[in-house]
Amino acid sequence: xxxxxxxxxxxxxxxxxxxxxxxLQALLFLLxxxxxxxxxxxxxxxxxxxxxxxxLQSPMYFFLRNLSFLEIGFNxxxxxxMLGTLIIQDTTIxxxxxxxxxxxxxxxxxxxxxxxxxxxxxxxxxxxxxxxxPIIMGRRACGQLAAASWFSGFPVATVQTTWIFSFPFCGxxxxxxxxxxxxxxxxxxxxxxxxxELEALTATVxxxxxxxxxxxxxxxxxxxxxxxxxxxxxxxxxxxxxxxxLLVVSLFYSTAILTYFRxxxxxxxxxxxxxxxxxxxxxxxxxxxxxxxxxxxxxxxLRRAIHRTLGFRKL
Numbered sequence: 001x002x003x004x005x006x007x008x009x010x011x012x013x014x015x016x017x018x019x020x021x022x023x024l025q026a027l028l029f030l031l032x033x034x035x036x037x038x039x040x041x042x043x044x045x046x047x048x049x050x051x052x053x054x055x056l057q058s059p060m061y062f063f064l065r066n067l068s069f070l071e072i073g074f075n076x077x078x079x080x081x082m083l084g085t086l087i088i089q090d091t092t093i094x095x096x097x098x099x100x101x102x103x104x105x106x107x108x109x110x111x112x113x114x115x116x117x118x119x120x121x122x123x124x125x126x127x128x129x130x131x132x133x134p135i136i137m138g139r140r141a142c143g144q145l146a147a148a149s150w151f152s153g154f155p156v157a158t159v160q161t162t163w164i165f166s167f168p169f170c171g172x173x174x175x176x177x178x179x180x181x182x183x184x185x186x187x188x189x190x191x192x193x194x195x196x197e198l199e200a201l202t203a204t205v206x207x208x209x210x211x212x213x214x215x216x217x218x219x220x221x222x223x224x225x226x227x228x229x230x231x232x233x234x235x236x237x238x239x240x241x242x243x244x245x246l247l248v249v250s251l252f253y254s255t256a257i258l259t260y261f262r263x264x265x266x267x268x269x270x271x272x273x274x275x276x277x278x279x280x281x282x283x284x285x286x287x288x289x290x291x292x293x294x295x296x297x298x299x300x301x302l303r304r305a306i307h308r309t310l311g312f313r314k315l
Contacts, residue, residue, distance in 0.1 A: 009169035012098050012185070016085040016178040017273075029086040035285050036079045042288030043068035046298075053301040059137040060126070060241070063119045064291060066146050067248075070115060071284035074108040077101055078280045082178045095165070098180040103161040105179065107153035110207040113256075115149040116249050117211035117218075123242040124218040128225045156203050163199070167191050176269040181276065184269070204260050212253050219246065244291050251286060255279040 017025055046068045050061040081101065084090040093101070122142075126133050164182060170190035177184040182200065186193055219242075226238045255278035292298050 009095065009171070009173045009188070011092050011094050011173065012180065012188075013174045014081070014085055014091045014093055014178060014180075015174055015176045015269075016082065016091060018085075018089075018091065025086045029083060032079065032086070032281060033083060035281055036075060036083070039075050039079075039281075039285040039288075040072060042285065042292070043072050045302075046288045046291060049298065049301050049305055053304065056297060056301050059122050059142045060119070062142050063115065063122060063146065066149070067112070067115055067119070068288065070108055070112045071287055073104070074112065074280065075284050077104040077108060078179050082281075085178065093175075093180065098175070098185065099161055099165045102164070102180040102182065102185065103157045105181065106157035106160050109153070109256075110156045111150050111153035112252070113207050113211040114152040115146070116245075116252065117214045118145045118149050119245050120215040120218040120249070121145075123245060124222055126241065127222050127238050152207065156207055160200065160203060163196050164189075167193065167196075177276070178273060179276075179280070183272075208253075208256055208260060212257070215249055215253075240296070244295055247290055248283070248287050251283045252279055255283070 017028060020028070047065050050056045050065045078101075081090075081093065122137060125136050129136065160182060164186060167186075167189040168191055169188055172188050175184045175188070186196065222238075222242060226235050229235045229238065255275050259272060259275045259279070292302065
């Protein structure tokens with residue numbers, strides 16, 4: 001629609017993986033659909049097991065349950081539309097749909113960064129101050145920390161999304177990505193975005209880099225405490241309680257930092273898509289697998305759940 005000399009954009013086109021052949025896109029569809037289903041089933045299983053099993057009622061599993069809810073939300077925001085672009089070539093997304101997707105991407109992303117920092121603090125208290133752990137990480141404190149992590153997503157999502165979509169879009173509407181992320185969308189704006197880019201950098205530092213530094217500081221103290229333990233068995237048990245979280249943090253932050261802190265000149269659209277796949281599609285699938293395979297308590301709870309289910313069926 002023309003307005004003066006501008007073309008008012010009512011919808012966007014997601015470039016996604018359109019440069020690939022139709023056969024390769026069909027293979028990607030099957031791959032991403034499998035990952036999507038595994039992600040949903042794995043995280044739902046973690047939620048059910050940590051809720052139902054009386055042995056998994058500690059703060060660590062309370063935060064893990066919240067992480068699984070976040071991963072499910074993250075996946076629902078990104079993957080269904082991406083699957084549509086691959087299998088039925090449904091590449092268009094409305095102006096409001098793009099804004100909504102971006103809003104919830106920011107919301108779940110910021111909340112996950114803060115929740116991972118909260119989980120690191122939980123492990124820090126458990127290992128470095130075990131005698132006061134039940135007092136510091138009581139039910140009320142855990143609820144407040146989880147609520148604060150979830151709430152942190154609202155301001156960054158509201159400010160970023162509202163600001164971006166208040167800019168004029170004057171014609172080009174092809175978003176060179178598989179979802180409405182801010183860099184490819186802001187590239188379509190026909191106005192000065194320097195002030196927004198400064199705010200976006202500040203938000204990125206606050207909601208990605210600052211939680212990462214808190215996690216890093218927590219693990220420096222945790223590892224120092226573990227290495228100072230006299231017994232090898234004590235070291236093994238202490239490290240086993242935080243190894244899963246450390247692996248999840250490494251996967252999530254390595255790709256997120258490479259995506260949002262690389263210089264633009266070295267950050268091609270195709271490489272950004274690959275990096276984005278890591279933390280939007282692959283990591284949410286790996287989280288329940290990591291916590292299931294590397295955590296003896298979760299594995300024991302899963303075995304008990306299977307035995308109960310089989311027992312009921314026999315009856």
